[in-house]
Amino acid sequence: MGLQRPALEAKISNLLSIPVVAGAAGALVVFALLPQIAELIREQLSANLSPTMAKLAATAIGVGAVVFLITQLPIFLIWWERKIAAHIQDRLGPMRVGWHGVLQSFADGMKLLFKEDIIADGADRFLFKLAPFLVVMGVFSAFAVLPWADGLVISDLNIGVLYVIAITSFGAIGILMAGWASNNKYALYGGMRSAAQMVSYEIPTAIIILSVVVQVGSLNLQDIIAAQQGGFGDFQNWFIFRAWGLNVIGFVSFFICGLAETNRNPFDIPEAESELVAGYHTEYSGMRFALFFLAEYGAMFFVAGVAVVLFLGGWSGPVFSGPLVFFLKILAIVFVQMWIRWTLPRLRVDQMMALCWKYLIPIAFVVLMGAAVLQVSGG
Amino acid sequence: MSTPRQYKDLEPDEAYAFKLEDLEEDEMILNMGPQHPSTHGVLRIELKTDGEIVKDAQPHIGYLHRNFEKHAENIDYQGIIPFTDRLDYVGSMGNSLSFAFAGEKLMGIEVNERVQSIRVLTAELQRIASHLLALGTYGLDIGAFTPFLHAFREREKVLDLFEWLCGARLLYNFNWIGGVSHDLPDQWTDRVKVFLDQFEPVIDELHNLLSYNKIFTKRTASIGIIPPELAIGYALTGPNLRGSGIKWDTRKEDPYCGYEKYAFDVPVGQGRFGPIGSCWDRYYVRVEEMRQSVRILRQAIEKLPPEGDVHETVPKRVKPKPGEVYARTEAPRGELGFYIVSDGGLIPMRVKARSPCFVAMSIFREIAKGEMIADMVAIIGSLDIVVGEIDR
Incomplete structure (x- = not known):
């Protein structure tokens, strides 16, 4: 048999x-x-x-x-x-x-x-080679501020949140560059879609992050985690359980934006294989392609990490604290991302834009306003 | 005799329907195919795009041309049947049935009841297999990977049944003029019953997984609209016609193989999530047709005559009298007809296949204008074309 x-x-x-x-x-x-x-x-x-x-x-x-x-x-x-x-x-x-x-x-x-490293005829060789490195760099440098435990972070920036927002947009440049430099219409479409998508979804992401910052009063990721410690079973104070459900909306919106920022299904529009062959990395092969792949999974992990830091208490987990808890929480979020990818169909590009501008941004503003009002009234 | 001009000899702009100098400033020609993941074979579509909007779309066919009709003029009748298998290569049983039916009409042969029942059994199983492939790949086109594999898992079971029946999984050469190649093996119908029992809930599973998914309905229910008049105007048949709300099925209107004895409904598109005749309606008709096929199969197993020689009426030599005939059947993709002209010899003088996919493809340009690039894939998938049948 x-x-x-x-x-x-x-x-x-x-x-x-x-x-x-x-x-x-x-x-x-x-x-x-x-x-x-x-x-x-x-x-x-x-x-x-x-x-x-x-x-x-x-x-x-x-x-x-x-x-x-x-x-x-x-x-x-x-x-x-x-x-x-x-x-x-x-x-x-x-x-x-x-x-x-x-x-x-x-x-x-x-x-x-x-595998053979192929550079297409008529491609802009310099930008073509540069693009995957930019994408990977954006993801790698973002990890600098991710706090693994109390005092265990590469760079304890006091504007860590701003750094996260800024450095994750780096990938969009790299992807746009890859799409343009490939001298391929499908790649160009992929690059343009990706740029539009990432730029749009950064707005609700930033606003949601801001709503958490309002509740903490600090831009430092360690401070955000410190504000979530204590309480019943070490998880009562997580932001997702606070502000009367407001932060649940915030968390879900952030998760959706995270899917879009990492180009994961149902937002894998830039690399929609049934429409654009492979999108921005159509012309890439070998190690350069592997770098895009690496960046995608790194970005998934990082976005899940930020979600855990903002809403799920970071490394201060239920029962015990530390890097292992942080890691497992991230893996749980990554699992949900994968689960969604293999279940849902893909949105169309205009629907994806409509979802962002018509729904997510207003929701994000409501969450921000609510958080601010609660903060002011609660003292 | 001059050699015919090859594709490679064409001037660059001869290969394109849209000329560069006709383009507006923001427009671009995008060549979709012949090598593209979602053109269901080697179909090439030339798109005139303005950003994501498709201004115009011109399909180019012929990349899978295999000269079927000319071949058929040089082979004896029974020898053509393997070639018909290769027209719509995911619905072979339906193709050979249609040709065998035409041949029998030409020869004036009446096949016995058992052969008719076996043909209904195989044709409906083939319809299920073919629709499963169409629906699975349609999900894939929209971006849902999982329904595809669930559909293929079920399709495999049908192919296993066919393999048991005639030894082949894709191209069967099963329906001969005057009979079928093999009688049903022992307990084959029991296995079909087992398959039907476990397959029926899978249809509901498919509905839950894909059909009523919000993203899926949003993607498909408002695009590729074919109003009923347009569908009739383009002579669409099969699920594409019924998706536009027209109740027309060759099995009902012009019964063959004793289809008049079976009770089944003809599902039509109702426009549940958008205008009638949308991609979603055509998709939904296919899903519901599988349910009807299950109904027919159950009845066919009940009514199957226990005795009968399947080779009883197979002629030693197919040598029809001069004349012409057109016979049509409801293949999975619509009305498949064969027009045969005989001059009284051992080989036909002319064979013409009326292929439902070719007709469905002709409407593509009409309904594709103004939609987006992502919708092209959705529209092609909903028309359920098989390029082997378009190009022949």
Whole structure:
């Protein structure tokens, strides 16, 4: 019945998946112990280096760790998404490469790495090469302000929220650039749609974020989390449970905007494969294409992270606090994003715009006004 | 004799219906296909776009031309049947049935009751399989990936039944002039019953998953409107015609294979979410037709005569008298007819196929104007074209 795998091949791929699964489990342990590890490193650094150098080295280590995380995370997220999609669609998904296909993403990454790097005839070579880096840069630098635990953040900016809003728009430039430089009409359409979409959806996103800022009185992400600590079971004070349901509306709107900003279904209009072939990355292949992919999953994770920080208490979770809780909460939101992607059809471009300008922006303003009124009247 | 001009020999602007110098300032020509994910084969559509708005759309056909009608003039009658399978390659049973029916009319053969029942069984199973493919890919066109795989899961079960019946999963060569190639295997009808029992709830599942989805109805219920007069004017048939609210089904109006003995309804579009004749109406008609097919199948299993030789009336040599005949059947995509002219020889003098997809494609330009690029895909999908049948 069917194709039988050679026994040796099966054995090898199962053996190879042991380190991967062990690595994933190890990563969870590291996440749980992250504050202690960070404290240890900080002690060691301040004992051996001057204060300036120690701060510099700590930042460098933090950046390295986050970059490592974001580059490795898509490997897991892609496998996870394929598994979720498969089970929603009544099939098994990747099963061949490794135990339950855990090595599939590695195999795909390897394939992309070895593929020919094609630059289309008549493309603007410089912009074509630059575009994927801009997209990835926008996502990577956004992670700088994401707080993993109390005092565990690469850069504790006091205008962290503004930084988040500003740096996430970077991706739109890169995507527009990719669409323009490809010398392909489908890519151009994808780029234009993406630019229009991202610019529009930034407005309700920013207003919703502002409504939280009004309730906290600070632009610092750590302050926002600190304001949500305490209460019953450590989750009573989360913003989603406060302001008499106003913030629930805010959270849902923010989640929808997040889907749109990361170009996920039902807003995957810029790369609508049934209309625009592949949208802005039609002409990209190999590693450059992989960078767009990396950026998409990184952006998904980041938007979910911001949602958790603003509404779900960040790292101060129910029962216990720390980076592990933060990570798991983000994964829960990412799961909902994937679930929606594999369930809903895609909106049309004008409907997507109508949803933003006619519904989300007024709703966002109502939430902001409500939050302000509550804040003033409540003292 | 000069060699015919190849496509590659055309001047660049000869390949385009719209000329660059005719364009307005903001307009652009977008070439959709022949290699495009949603043109359901190798169909090329030339779009004159102004931003996202499509000002004009011109389909170019012929990329899948396989010379069916000329082939048919050089092969004996029974030999044409495998070629008819390849016209609408996802509804093969319906094609060969139509041709066999035409051949029998020409020869004056009356097939026995069992053959008729078997033909109804296979034709309706094929309708279910074909509509499942159409609906699944339509969901895919709109951006919903999951219904596609659910539909294909069910379609596989029908193909398994066909494989058991005649050994092939796609192109069956099952309906011969004067009979069918194989009698039903033992317990085949029981398995069909099992399939029907588990398939009927799937139709409701499809409704829940896709049909009444808010995004889906918003996307499809207000575009691609074909008013009833326009549908008749363009001679649309099948679900495309019924989507415009016209109750016309060849199985009812001009019964063949004993369809007059079966009780079934003809679902028509009602314009529930928008104007009548929209893409959603055509989609909905297909879903409801599957339900009717299930009804017909149940009756056909009940009425199946237990005895009968399926090769009883198959002629040794198909050599009709001079004359001409037109026979039509309700294929999954509409009225499929074959016009055959015989000069009394072993091979036909002329065979013309009246293909429902070709007719449906001709209306595309009319209804595509003024819609958006994303709607092009939705309209093509709702017309449910198969390029193999357009180009022939």
